Amino acid sequence: MDWHLGHAIAYTSKISPWFLESRKSFLQWSVLDSYYTAVSSSGAALFAEKVDFYKLQNGSDIRGVAVAGVEGEPVTLTESVTEAIAAGFAAWLLEKKKPSASKRLRVSIGHDSRISAQTLQDAVSRGISGAGLDVIQYGLASTPAMFNSTITEDEEFCCPVDGSIMITASHLPYNRNGFKFFTNAGGLGKPDIKDILTRAASIYEKVAVECIGHSEKAPVTVKRVDYMSIYTSNLVKAVRKAAGNIEKPLEGFHIIVDAGNGAGGFFPGMVLEPLGALTVGSQFLDPDGLFPNHIPNPEDKAAMKAITQAVLENKADLGIIFDTDVDRSAAVDSTGCELNRNRLIALMAAIVLEQHPGTTIVTDSVTSDGLTTFIEKKLGGKHHRFKRGYKNVIDEAIRLNSIGVESHLAIETSGHGALKENHWLDDGAYLMVKLLNKLASARASGVGGGSKVLTDLVEGLEEPAVAVELRIKIDQNHPDLKGGSFREYGEAMIKHLENKADTDPKLQKAPVNYEGVRVSGCGGWFLLRLSLHDPVLPLNIEAPCTEDAVKLGLFVLSTAKEFWLWIHQLWKNSFNHRKAATANFTSSSYTVCNRASATRPHFLFA
Ligand SMILES: [Zn+2]
Numbered sequence: 001m002d003w004h005l006g007h008a009i010a011y012t013s014k015i016s017p018w019f020l021e022s023r024k025s026f027l028q029w030s031v032l033d034s035y036y037t038a039v040s041s042s043g044a045a046l047f048a049e050k051v052d053f054y055k056l057q058n059g060s061d062i063r064g065v066a067v068a069g070v071e072g073e074p075v076t077l078t079e080s081v082t083e084a085i086a087a088g089f090a091a092w093l094l095e096k097k098k099p100s101a102s103k104r105l106r107v108s109i110g111h112d113s114r115i116s117a118q119t120l121q122d123a124v125s126r127g128i129s130g131a132g133l134d135v136i137q138y139g140l141a142s143t144p145a146m147f148n149s150t151i152t153e154d155e156e157f158c159c160p161v162d163g164s165i166m167i168t169a170s171h172l173p174y175n176r177n178g179f180k181f182f183t184n185a186g187g188l189g190k191p192d193i194k195d196i197l198t199r200a201a202s203i204y205e206k207v208a209v210e211c212i213g214h215s216e217k218a219p220v221t222v223k224r225v226d227y228m229s230i231y232t233s234n235l236v237k238a239v240r241k242a243a244g245n246i247e248k249p250l251e252g253f254h255i256i257v258d259a260g261n262g263a264g265g266f267f268p269g270m271v272l273e274p275l276g277a278l279t280v281g282s283q284f285l286d287p288d289g290l291f292p293n294h295i296p297n298p299e300d301k302a303a304m305k306a307i308t309q310a311v312l313e314n315k316a317d318l319g320i321i322f323d324t325d326v327d328r329s330a331a332v333d334s335t336g337c338e339l340n341r342n343r344l345i346a347l348m349a350a351i352v353l354e355q356h357p358g359t360t361i362v363t364d365s366v367t368s369d370g371l372t373t374f375i376e377k378k379l380g381g382k383h384h385r386f387k388r389g390y391k392n393v394i395d396e397a398i399r400l401n402s403i404g405v406e407s408h409l410a411i412e413t414s415g416h417g418a419l420k421e422n423h424w425l426d427d428g429a430y431l432m433v434k435l436l437n438k439l440a441s442a443r444a445s446g447v448g449g450g451s452k453v454l455t456d457l458v459e460g461l462e463e464p465a466v467a468v469e470l471r472i473k474i475d476q477n478h479p480d481l482k483g484g485s486f487r488e489y490g491e492a493m494i495k496h497l498e499n500k501a502d503t504d505p506k507l508q509k510a511p512v513n514y515e516g517v518r519v520s521g522c523g524g525w526f527l528l529r530l531s532l533h534d535p536v537l538p539l540n541i542e543a544p545c546t547e548d549a550v551k552l553g554l555f556v557l558s559t560a561k562e563f564w565l566w567i568h569q570l571w572k573n574s575f576n577h578r579k580a581a582t583a584n585f586t587s588s589s590y591t592v593c594n595r596a597s598a599t600r601p602h603f604l605f606a
Helices: 030-043 079-097 117-130 143-148 188-208 209-217 227-242 266-272 302-314 341-355 367-376 390-402 426-446 453-457 488-500 546-562 577-589
Strands: 008-012 059-066 106-111 133-139 161-169 178-183 223-224 256-257 320-324 327-332 360-363 382-384 407-411 417-419 465-475 517-521 526-527 536-543 565-573
Touching: 008 426, 030 327, 030 382, 059 188, 079 106, 079 161, 079 178, 079 188, 106 117, 106 143, 117 161, 117 178, 133 227, 143 178, 143 227, 188 266, 209 565, 223 536, 227 266, 227 426, 256 266, 256 302, 266 426, 302 320, 302 327, 320 426, 320 577, 327 341, 327 426, 327 453, 341 360, 341 367, 341 407, 341 417, 341 426, 341 453, 360 390, 367 382, 390 407, 390 417, 417 426, 426 453, 465 488, 465 546, 488 517, 488 526, 488 536, 488 546, 517 546
Parallel strands: 106 133, 106 161, 133 223, 256 320, 360 382, 360 407
Antiparallel strands: 008 223, 059 178, 161 178, 320 327, 407 417, 465 536, 465 565, 517 526, 526 536
16 A cells, blocks of 8 residues: 655656646636647647547536446546646636745645556646646545645645545446545535536647647656645544543454445554554455455445444454545444444434534435434434435535524435534545544443444434335437437426325325425335436335335336336345335336337336
């Protein structure tokens, strides 16, 4: 592992030749034209390949294919495209920060364990450096650490930086990669990403192939800094402080970490052990961008099974699992009970509400009814169920505070969670630190042992027997769409379902709802919403038994009778009764494939 690169080692060499003319060129795009003309007249070939930069946007992230070899997935995040995106970010940052003539802006760059990390880091460095900004490379790092570098005050480590880029595609397959961007105001939002991509597209189009793709591959001026040592020492300090300034508050605790070969391998050695915990049995700590053991994803069943097994086999007090870039996490208690999804939210809500009684907990839209009851009835807080998307959830919590509604926690079932006390940064490691604080302070006050103190906090949380997510794909080529967008079509479908639910006395529409249509009935509930990015209508159902789940599912499917829809993936997640449910669907008069002549599965109800 490459955590200790040494402080501030300067690597000097010549700066990329592209955009050398001036930083101003990024502020005034017209200057690009003169650069373009200069390049053209020098005989350099222009990029012939057309790139749709906007397709690389995934909400508030950029995502693409960075490694060739997977059929049907051509590389979209080439070095040239990456360099143009980095230059687009540099231009955006220069406009926002308006640096003085005497001070250059600096940008930190980190990456997760993906096999394309090095290549993209080099390309990003060229794009930033070529724009006249200073590049500070952190090497293997976590996403939250990158944000932290914009607020850390430590000149020895070149902090704070003005902007930060994390190279990651979170839990996606090995061939993907992408970027997250930060300033001291937090992660960039969708409009900023669009702006950066607009600039990148313009830069890409106007710069010659030889210049962008070859000549600037000369090394650029970068500094390398071991920033993770500062970031982790702050986490250690936070736990020590919470335990009453005890040096080793976790002494006697056995805590196992599963990093899934992502970037979270630092946690046992740099956080848990300095706090006194035993970490024997921790697994998959070494970075390996092919993720040979399991997907680093706390929502993934195989991943949760792996950490649960490790906890049980090692008779550990607690297990901790991170996603690839450590902005998401989950835990497992000493009995093997998974503390993820609704249970992790309940646990974090319990901890936060102890400190801030009555506060509002903002979550995503697929959280359970049982969670609402738990937060509001047992913990005395307020549950504000908002939309999917970690940035949506965090921004909503910030908005609530701005209008006088106190909120201290924004958290998604995916394991993204952000606290007001931690600058609203979604940090998987910090969430786990909050759990460690609880263990340490309980120990310090002589209460309980092992992870029971955590398990006790979620006692009383009602959980459904059946929880399932169905992803219904909209066939965009179908004539029913009449050339319209899948979004309009999907919204029409949701409206139709909403109207239908209104007429059924056995169903109750959720009175307050921010995404799709959420309906209670049969002792459970369903939520049909439109995916943020894809032509997919995810359908979440929770119910006390399979029969009730099927009833709710069939209600939705029967309502879709005017629509041609294609089931992309049935009963995908968290469903223990897969066969029974599928059988019920396929034997129903409403079902998917009951028209034998259908060339593909679709919903076409008579
Ligand atoms: Zn992530």
